[in-house]
Structure formats: C-alpha cells, structure tokens
Amino acid sequence: MEKKLSANAMLYSIGFVFMLACSVGAFFYGIEVGADRTESRYEAEKASAEAKKSVSPYQQQDLVSFYHTVFLPYREFQNEWFSAVNKLSQGESIDASSAFKELSNLAKNKASEASSFNMQNSPLLGEAQVAYIRSLKSFADAASQAASSSKSAKGDELLQLIAKEKNYITATAQSLTAQQAYYDAMLKWSASVNVEIPSEYKLSAKLDLAKWDTLPITVKNKLMADSLLSRKQITTFYPHDLTSRVDEFIISGQAAKMKLGTVSQIVELLLDTDAVRSGDFADSHAKLYKKTLLPQLPFFSANAD
Missing domain, CATH: 1.20.5 (Single alpha-helices involved in coiled-coils or other helix-helix interfaces)
Known part of the structure; x- marks a missing residue:
C-alpha cells in the first residue's frame, strides 16, 4: 500500500x-x-x-512655392520702386507725391499677399518670408514719408532724403536679409540632391579665383547674396547675375590683366562701375551653366526680368 x-x-x-x-x-x-x-x-x-529626418526641408516644390507666393510679390513692388526712383534720378517729369503714395499702397498690398502662404516649415524660407514682409511694410512707410518730403524737395535732393530715411534703410536691410536666406535655402536644397555639394559655405575676402572656379553654382550664388548683404546694397539685378559677371570677367582674362587675385576684388570693381545688369545670368546660361545643378525657378531662365 x-x-x-x-x-x-x-x-x-x-x-x-x-x-x-x-x-x-x-x-x-x-x-x-x-x-x-x-x-x-x-x-x-x-x-x-530617420527617414523623416533625412528629408530636407528645402525641396524643389518649397523653393518654387516661395518664389510665386512671397518673392514675386516683393519683386513686383521692387520693380515699381526702382522705376519711380530711376525717373527721378534722370530728371523726368513725375508727380512724386502721387507716385510715392501709390507705391505705399502697393507695398502694403504686396506685404499682405506675401503673408498668404505659410513657409515656416522650411526655416530659411520662413526667415526670408518674414524679412520680405517686414521690408515691404518698411517700404510702405518710406514711400509715405517720401510723398510728404516731395512737397519741398525735388529730384536728387528728394532721393538723398529717401536714402537717409530710417524706414528706407530698414526696408533695404530686410530685403537683403531675405534675399540671402533664399539663396542659402537653394544651397541647402542642392546639397540634399548632391552630397558632394556643401550645405554651408562662408564668404571670405581671401577667396581666390582658383578656388572660386571649383565651386558649384549654388555656392557661388549664395556667396554673391552674402556679398550684397555685406555691402548693404539693394540692386535691380539678382545675385546670380553677379555670379555670371564674375565668371565672365575671369574667363575673359580681364582679372589676370588687371592683376585681381580674389573674388572680392572683382565684385568690388563690378559693383563700383555699375557693370552688372538683370538678365546677365540668363544671357550666360547656355554657355556657362547649361549642365549645372539649379532649382527650376523662373528667374534662372532666359525670360527673367
């Protein structure tokens, strides 16, 4: 048991x-x-x-959207501003008071237009958008002041008053800041497409011609935007127009003939002699930049204003 x-x-x-x-x-x-x-x-x-992180915030579509929704409204105002200023500088008959009042209203409308699309998902484009809007608002105030000043000042005297007016100075500074940020965004885009292109490049007064010749076009354009910003010089032409004139100056042998060894020296000469025009880049595109990597933006085409 x-x-x-x-x-x-x-x-x-x-x-x-x-x-x-x-x-x-x-x-x-x-x-x-x-x-x-x-x-x-x-x-x-x-x-x-990681995949989301690897996607650049500066896509072709972002650059194009910025161009049409922010840059063009600013450019349309800028063209009208330069047109009025040019008439004054050449002594043409113009009702300055009426012209600047219209420019003030146009600047306000274009500032509102440039605010209609949110570009803040792309940091540099967001920065450029804010700067362009601020520039337009300051131009609106500068134009109003110019309309008032035109009652007692004419021609060159009025232009001198405008150039010294605080709102105009602010408008110019904001415009150049916006331009630099836009071209920096183009550089970031090109670096995301081609890993051999640096995403950052600093302007140097000692940049020699041999080094310049090796740089991608988006780097060159960004450096020219840097240069215009440093000179506090607002222009009718684009930074890439300045790029093409520098390249042509070097290729033609003029730089060697004049013993200019740095890009800064050439830029100074070209700007001081008023040797750059809007459309210079488009004229040189087929010869110099046909195979270069550029975003598909209208102002790189032969029909750019």
Whole structure:
C-alpha cells in the first residue's frame, strides 16, 4: 500500500515538475517573442523617424512655392520702386507725391499677399518670408514719408532724403536679409540632391579665383547674396547675375590683366562701375551653366526680368 502511494506520489511529482517546466518555458518564450516584437516595432519607428529626418526641408516644390507666393510679390513692388526712383534720378517729369503714395499702397498690398502662404516649415524660407514682409511694410512707410518730403524737395535732393530715411534703410536691410536666406535655402536644397555639394559655405575676402572656379553654382550664388548683404546694397539685378559677371570677367582674362587675385576684388570693381545688369545670368546660361545643378525657378531662365 505504501509502495503504491509512493509510486503515485512519484508520478504526481514528475507530472507537476513537467507541467512547471512547460509553464516556465512558455513564460520565457512569451517574453522573448514579446521582446522581439517590441524591438522590431522600435526599429521600424526608428527607421521611420530617420527617414523623416533625412528629408530636407528645402525641396524643389518649397523653393518654387516661395518664389510665386512671397518673392514675386516683393519683386513686383521692387520693380515699381526702382522705376519711380530711376525717373527721378534722370530728371523726368513725375508727380512724386502721387507716385510715392501709390507705391505705399502697393507695398502694403504686396506685404499682405506675401503673408498668404505659410513657409515656416522650411526655416530659411520662413526667415526670408518674414524679412520680405517686414521690408515691404518698411517700404510702405518710406514711400509715405517720401510723398510728404516731395512737397519741398525735388529730384536728387528728394532721393538723398529717401536714402537717409530710417524706414528706407530698414526696408533695404530686410530685403537683403531675405534675399540671402533664399539663396542659402537653394544651397541647402542642392546639397540634399548632391552630397558632394556643401550645405554651408562662408564668404571670405581671401577667396581666390582658383578656388572660386571649383565651386558649384549654388555656392557661388549664395556667396554673391552674402556679398550684397555685406555691402548693404539693394540692386535691380539678382545675385546670380553677379555670379555670371564674375565668371565672365575671369574667363575673359580681364582679372589676370588687371592683376585681381580674389573674388572680392572683382565684385568690388563690378559693383563700383555699375557693370552688372538683370538678365546677365540668363544671357550666360547656355554657355556657362547649361549642365549645372539649379532649382527650376523662373528667374534662372532666359525670360527673367
């Protein structure tokens, strides 16, 4: 009887141990499966996050959207401003008071237009948008002041007053800041398309011609925007027009003939002699830049104003 009980007890013990082993095995198997699934999900989420990070905030579409919704409204005002100023400087008959009042209203309308699209997802484009809007608002105030000043000052005297007026100075500074940020965004875009292009490049007064010749076009354009900003010089031409004139000056042998060894020296000469025009880049595009990497923006085309 005791032997049978011992045998039964032994079988029960063996069964219990077997079931316990199975339970423990199942428990640890479950933990391993759960851990694998958690790790897989984590890796998937990490890969997704990395993929999002790898997407540049400066896409072709962003640059084009900025061009049409922010840059063009500003450019349309700028063209009208330069037209009025040019007439004054050439002594043409013009009702300055009426002209500047219209410019003030136009600047306000264009500032509102440039505010209609949110570019803040692309940091540099957002910065440029804000600066262009501020520039237009300051131009509106400068134009109003010019309309008032035109009652007592004419021609060159009026132009001198405008150039010294604080709102005009602010408008110019904001315009150049916006321009520089836009061209910097183009550089960031090109670097995301071609890893051999640097995403950042600093303007240096010692940049020599040999080094300049090796730089991608988007780097050159950004450096010319830097140069115009540093000179506090608002112009009718674009930074890429200045790029093309520098390249032509070097290729033609004029730089060597005049013993100019740095890009800064050439830029100074070209700007001081008023040797750059809007459309210079488009005229040189087929000869110098046909195979270069540029965003598809209208002002790089032959029909640019």
